[in-house]
Amino acid sequence: MADNEYDGLTYKMVYSSKTGRKGNTYSPFMFDFNFGIKNLHSVGYLEQPKRGQDIVLTDLGRNDDLKSYPTDEQQKAIDTYWDQKKAERIARSKTKDDPSEDVVMTDSTDKEDTDNLSWKAELLACLMAFDPAKFESFSRLLISKMGVVIDKERGIVRSGDHGIDGFGYFTSDEFRTSRVAIQCKRYTEGAVSEPEIDKFKGAMDGFNAEYGIFVTTSHFTEQAKKKATQGSNTVTLIDGQELADLVEKYQLHITPIVTYALDDYYYQFK
Structure with missing residues (x-):
C-alpha cells in the first residue's frame, strides 16, 4: 500500500x-x-x-x-x-x-x-537519534549478521573517505564470493532520492563492488528504486520498516518477550 x-x-x-x-x-x-x-x-x-x-x-x-x-x-x-x-x-x-x-x-x-x-x-x-558513526556501526553489524564478512581495513577505517560506509564480502551457496559496498543514511524526514543512489553507485565503482546495500531509517523514492536496479552494479535497498524487520529476524540487541x-x-x- x-x-x-x-x-x-x-x-x-x-x-x-x-x-x-x-x-x-x-x-x-x-x-x-x-x-x-x-x-x-x-x-x-x-x-x-x-x-x-x-x-x-x-x-x-x-x-x-x-x-x-x-x-x-x-x-x-x-x-x-x-x-x-x-x-x-x-x-x-x-x-x-x-x-x-x-x-x-x-x-x-x-x-x-x-x-x-x-x-x-x-x-x-x-x-534516528544515533550519531552518524554509531548508525554506520549498527548497519555494519546488522549486515554482518546477514552473511556479509566486513573487511575491517577497507570497510571501516577508510570508508569515510571514499563515499561508502562499509565494505565486505559475501559468499553464496555456490561458493561465489562477491564484493559488497554499504551505504547508510540516517534520515528523520524525507526519502532517499535518485541522486543519492547514483552517487553511491559511483563510489561502488572505486571498490569494484559487484553489488551494494543501501540502508536508511526513512524510505526510497520510486526513481531511487528504479536507479538501484539499473546497470551491472545493482543496489539492495533497506528502508526503515525492513530495517526493523531485520533487527527482529536476527535478534540484534533486542530481548524477546514470550506471551500468549x-x-x-x-x-x-x-
Missing part, C-alpha cells in the same frame, strides 16, 4: 505512529485497517480473517456492487457487530471506561499488531 500509494496513501501515513494520552504508542493506519477488515467481514464480503494467512474474499465480496456500500442493511450489520464487541469488552474489563487504553482495541490480535508496530517505531526513533493471547473462543460465552 505504501509503495504503490494506493488511494493517496504515503509511506509516512501507513507507517507513522502516535502517542496516546497515557503514553502508549499506536498506529492510526493499523487501527483503520483492522476496523475496515472487520467491517467487511461483518457484511459477508470476507471469510473469517485468520492471523498470518491471506485475507480471502467471499463470492459476495467478489461480485457485489460496491457503489452503494454500505447499504442501510449493511450498516445495521456493522453496528450490530461493534455493539457485540463492545459488550464483550465491557464484560471482560467489568467497566464501561477501560483506563488502560486510549483507543479501542477490538481483540487480542489488534493489540498484538499495535504492540509489534510500537516497538519498531521506538526502534526507529532510537536509530486468548483467541475469540474464550470470549464466546455460549
